Amino acid sequence: MTTLDIMLPYYGDVALMQAAVRSILAQSDPNWRLTVVDDGQEPSVPGWFAELDDPRVSYQRNEQNLGVTGNYRKCLGLVREEHFVMMGTDDIMLPEYVATVRAAIAKHPGIGMVQPGVQVIDGAGKPAEGLVDQAKKRVYAPRVNGELLMGGEPLATSLLRGCWVYFPSICWRTEAVRKAGFRDGLEVTQDLALEIDLIQAGEQMLISETLCFQYRRHAVSIxxxxxxxxxxxxxxxxxxxxxxxxxxxxxxxxxxxxxxxxxxxxxxxxxxxxxxxxxxxxxxxxxxxxxxxxxxxx
CATH class of the missing domain: 1.10.287 (Helix Hairpins)
Known part of the structure; x- marks a missing residue:
């Protein structure tokens, strides 16, 4: 049975990270493995993970700060399953996330990317859609009735007109991402760079309208x-x-x-x-x- 690797490159607010982890623990589908790679120095964090006492959860702290891209690369090197998620430490998985993406993978074997439905929330966890997210939904995102399979130049053109996907919510095929890698010198465009690299390499994206992820947008993001x-x-x-x-x-x-x-x-x-x-x-x-x-x- 396919298990989903959930990678959590952590740096930042402890309470929001804990909320993210609790949302993973609350998944309806138990077939997941969580790996947290801590790039910070908060003293309370290692003890909190030790108290979870869940064999599906592993935690490690970097000896020195690796930065965003460095920690992404370390997380990617720790992936053991065929598909993984690089989740944000301030985001929330709704209870059906793992079940939704695993069903999509089973239906579309070999799919490079799965983008499920996403709700944007603010720092307090309340639904919030500013101008950017409204444009993503109403102007740039393709119309989806159930699910939609896209790839090639049409998908690249769509994303470059307006990047309507949410990186932390995407489920990736591990082999494809390892071949592409993360580019040096990028932080805020690292997600779009990876998506375009994969599309140019022939990977496709399955877009599902099933809402199962909450992306947090707030003023303290990088x-x-x-x-x-x-x-x-x-x-x-x-x-x-x-x-x-x-x-x-x-x-x-x-x-x-x-x-x-x-x-x-x-x-x-x-x-x-x-x-x-x-x-x-x-x-x-x-x-x-x-x-x-x-x-x-x-």
Whole structure:
């Protein structure tokens, strides 16, 4: 029987991490294994995991901080099953998550990615949809009636127009991700980079409308902290330009055009401008303006 590896690269708020772990323990389908790789130094965390006393849960703390990408790579190296999830430590698995993705894998053997239905919540756990998430759902995401299988240039084009997936909720085929790996120098675009790499390699994505995951969006996330300085958009611009060149070389001209335009990213930058000005981030505001205008920031 297929067991799902759930990888939890941890750094941050202890209470939110504990809520994430409890949501895994509450799964209706018991066929999962949780591996927590702690990249922080909170003193209470090791003892809390020891008290769980569940053989499906393993915990280890890094001797030195590896950073986001380094910890992702370590987690990937610890995966033992054919499919895994790289869950966020502030997100929540609803009780049917494991059952939903395992059923999808059984129905579509060899699938590279499974994106189930996701609800966005705020820091307090209440449903919350800002402009970005409304655009994801209403403008960029494909229409799904039950489930939808996508791949190739149509999927790449769709994601580059507006990245409507939620990385921590995706179930991945281990072998495919190990072949692609995580790219150096990326943080906030690491998820989209991996998805495009897999699509270019021929992997497909199954999109299910079954709601079974809660993605937490709040002001203390890495991406939000960097947004007012413009750092995330500097990274995004470099990524979109590089990907466009690769897609052109593959003959995927429609996807390349979407990458060069990266309209949703530019709109997102525009929404961050008031915050940058309010926080007196003058350099950040200038960077945001250049991104909105489509300037090449390299």
């Amino acid at each position: 991406s939000s902290q960097q947004a007012f300085t413009g750092r995330r958009f500097q990274e995004a611009n470099r990524f979109f330009v590089e990907v466009a060149d690769r897609l052109d070389a593959q003959g995927w001209t429609k996807a390349a055009k979407a990458s060069r335009l990266h309209l949703s990213s530019r709109i997102h930058a525009a929404t961050m401008l008031p915050g940058a000005l309010k926080n007196r981030q003058a350099d950040g505001a200038r960077t945001l303006l250049r991104h909105v205008a489509g300037a090449d920031i390299r």
